[in-house]
Amino acid sequence: MSKPLIAVTGATGVTGQHLVPRLAARGLNIRYIARDIEKARQVLGDDVELVSADLDDGTSFDRALEGVHTLYLNSGHSPALEEQQTNAIEAAVAAGCERIVKLSGNIDSPAPIPEAHKALEGKIAACGLRYTFLRPNFYMTNLHYVAAGLKDGDSFTSAIPRDVEISMTDPRDVADLTATVLAEDAGHDGQGYYQTGAAVSLDEVAETFSRVLKRDIRYEMVDVDVWEDMVTRRGLPSWLIEHQVKMIGFAANGAYAYETTATQDIAGHPSRTLETFIADHAQAFART
Numbered sequence: 001m002s003k004p005l006i007a008v009t010g011a012t013g014v015t016g017q018h019l020v021p022r023l024a025a026r027g028l029n030i031r032y033i034a035r036d037i038e039k040a041r042q043v044l045g046d047d048v049e050l051v052s053a054d055l056d057d058g059t060s061f062d063r064a065l066e067g068v069h070t071l072y073l074n075s076g077h078s079p080a081l082e083e084q085q086t087n088a089i090e091a092a093v094a095a096g097c098e099r100i101v102k103l104s105g106n107i108d109s110p111a112p113i114p115e116a117h118k119a120l121e122g123k124i125a126a127c128g129l130r131y132t133f134l135r136p137n138f139y140m141t142n143l144h145y146v147a148a149g150l151k152d153g154d155s156f157t158s159a160i161p162r163d164v165e166i167s168m169t170d171p172r173d174v175a176d177l178t179a180t181v182l183a184e185d186a187g188h189d190g191q192g193y194y195q196t197g198a199a200v201s202l203d204e205v206a207e208t209f210s211r212v213l214k215r216d217i218r219y220e221m222v223d224v225d226v227w228e229d230m231v232t233r234r235g236l237p238s239w240l241i242e243h244q245v246k247m248i249g250f251a252a253n254g255a256y257a258y259e260t261t262a263t264q265d266i267a268g269h270p271s272r273t274l275e276t277f278i279a280d281h282a283q284a285f286a287r288t
């Protein structure tokens, strides 16, 4: 009997690119769905099934999900996130899929993106299909943005208080947990997995950068309005600034400091450390 067909969205993104080789290693029957086939082919290679569909166009998903058993639903930050993923959920129901695994986030946060994820989780839980929600905390890859200043200086700036901890997650751990949940199928129904690495303050992040990169790196904390001016000048869209300001307010209360053992419990290994992440991406933080 052939293996159940799993449709995967978001494979060209931050976590998706790590997921692809893990799914291949497990020998799963995968159909990748991407809006730009040529771009996706360059990332995913020639030897994968690739179907074109755009989350902004629900009818394209009706076609893309024909014959699919499980939909893995993942797409990037967007002011249209709820509408986009609702299109995919409705298409999954119409196509007779059995299960949805959704990459979500910390749905307790009052920021717009987590609120969209929370609404989407509600829609999935009510749609009649089996489901699992993956809820990673702050990706370590966000440091490429937060610590962009390390390319031309020895400090990075944010408005997060220096004594507040955030449990950062390595996207490779997200991919490990996702691949396990997709492969194991049974045993994860109705679950919502909060996933984190170890909690660290931005002062500790600076110390880790210093140790690993062998440079003296400092964290500069600024008021939120100063930070807003900075990222506005960097060209961040206003909806994303609004989202991040709310995330910073939520983080400032210690709400992202929780730690979980989901990576160990489900993927079967300890969560990757910040030290490992920085060492593995040292070139990206090097001075240009």
Ligand SMILES: NC(=O)c1ccc[n+]([C@@H]2O[C@H](COP(=O)([O-])OP(=O)(O)OC[C@H]3O[C@@H](n4cnc5c(N)ncnc54)[C@H](OP(=O)(O)O)[C@@H]3O)[C@@H](O)[C@H]2O)c1
Pocket: 009, 010, 011, 012, 013, 014, 015, 016, 034, 035, 036, 039, 053, 054, 055, 056, 074, 075, 076, 077, 084, 103, 104, 105, 106, 113, 135, 136, 137, 138, 139, 142
């Ligand atoms: N960043 C964090 O700290 C964090 C923490 C927890 C959860 N999350 C969640 O993780 C998810 C992934 O975020 P990310 O920043 O890692 O994403 P990302 O790297 O920007 O990847 C987004 C993916 O979605 C695809 N996509 C975007 N719009 C699409 C559309 N209209 N139709 C089809 N595919 C589309 C992109 O395809 P293209 O190649 O065509 O662009 C890409 O593969 C988000 O839902 C986010 O809320 C993020």
